[in-house]
Structure formats: C-alpha cells, structure tokens
Amino acid sequence: MAPKGKGKVVVISGPSGAGKTSVCRALKRSPEVVFSVSATTRRQREGERDGVDYHFLSDEEFLARESRGEFLEWAVYNGNRYGTLRSEMDAAIEDGKTFIVEIEVQGTRSLREAGFEGDYIFVVPPSMAELRRRLVARGANSPEEIDARLAIAEAELKAKDLYDHVVVNADLSQAIDEASSLIGL
Numbered sequence: 001m002a003p004k005g006k007g008k009v010v011v012i013s014g015p016s017g018a019g020k021t022s023v024c025r026a027l028k029r030s031p032e033v034v035f036s037v038s039a040t041t042r043r044q045r046e047g048e049r050d051g052v053d054y055h056f057l058s059d060e061e062f063l064a065r066e067s068r069g070e071f072l073e074w075a076v077y078n079g080n081r082y083g084t085l086r087s088e089m090d091a092a093i094e095d096g097k098t099f100i101v102e103i104e105v106q107g108t109r110s111l112r113e114a115g116f117e118g119d120y121i122f123v124v125p126p127s128m129a130e131l132r133r134r135l136v137a138r139g140a141n142s143p144e145e146i147d148a149r150l151a152i153a154e155a156e157l158k159a160k161d162l163y164d165h166v167v168v169n170a171d172l173s174q175a176i177d178e179a180s181s182l183i184g185l
C-alpha cells in the first residue's frame, strides 16, 4: 500500500523518553515537512495545545472516528488510544510534502503488516538507565507512569527489526543530523 501523491511518509518511533519528540521538533523546521497531529484520548498535559500537539478526544469520539475508518493506524498505549488521521496524511502527500508520523511500536507494526510504504526510523536511548534519567528529568509523569513507560520501552526495544534505520540518541544534535540525512532533508 502506497500513499497517493508526490510526497512520502516517514514513520518515527522509539520508546517514550528516547528523544524522538526532540528529534521531530527539529525536523519540523523544514518547510518540506508536515507533521501528523495525532488524535488521543489521554489527558492534555500542561502546555499542550489542542489541535497542535494532539487532537484531544473523548473515548466516544475516538471510537466514532475509528468506526468511520478515519485512522490510518491506531493503538492503545498505557491505557489510552492514539491514532493517525488519514485526512492529514492525504493532504500532505498530495502537496508533495514529507509526512512524518511519530507513533509507538504497535502502530508501526500495523503499518508494516498493511505493507504501508515509507521510511521507518527507530530512535533509541543509549541505555535503559539513561532512559529512566530522562523520563524523571522531564517531570511529565508520576513515578508509577515512569515505571509503566520503562516496562513498555523494554518490550518496544525488541521490535527493532520493524525499522529500516536505528538512530541511537546519545547526543541530540547528532541524532537530529542523522535523522535529517536519512530522510533526505
């Protein structure tokens, strides 16, 4: 399955805290790039903007959209639903842009299983200890949430084979350079 249009899709994933959001934030500066704004049912964090960081939906709204076939992929992560909206991708690809989706591993697996064409990039931390340190430093999650995210991360790291490229984020600016050149920006 290939997206229709002149653009292409880049799938970026990696464990929470690996730095993929920071990598993506830097890639966003390119005018050739359009970023997917996912829908989610998780609570809005301080500083997040609805429609910019995510489309924050109730469970009912999310399921209604899912039943209308509006999602390219979706998954449950840590008890909340997250999904990529087809409409956003179609517009970007039609426009000849590079459409970047930042998703977790189950979503990547469904795209792979559907034979969805794209560049698949996995951003990983240099170690689990460093991942814990970053999650704590970020201050966005409770200790229980951090433990849950680390357990998910252990499982996610085993899914490396789903990806075309693995970027080890030991140094953020190097990781950004590596991801940019992989995508051809």
Ligand code: 5GP
Binding pocket: 013, 014, 015, 016, 038, 039, 042, 073, 074, 075, 077, 082, 083, 084, 085, 102, 103, 104, 105, 106, 107, 108
């Ligand atoms: P967070 O709650 O930290 O914003 O995101 C949790 C996880 O959900 C991250 O790994 C993030 O990449 C992933 N995620 C965000 N949007 C989507 C999406 O549309 N689909 C899937 N499958 N995962 C997503």
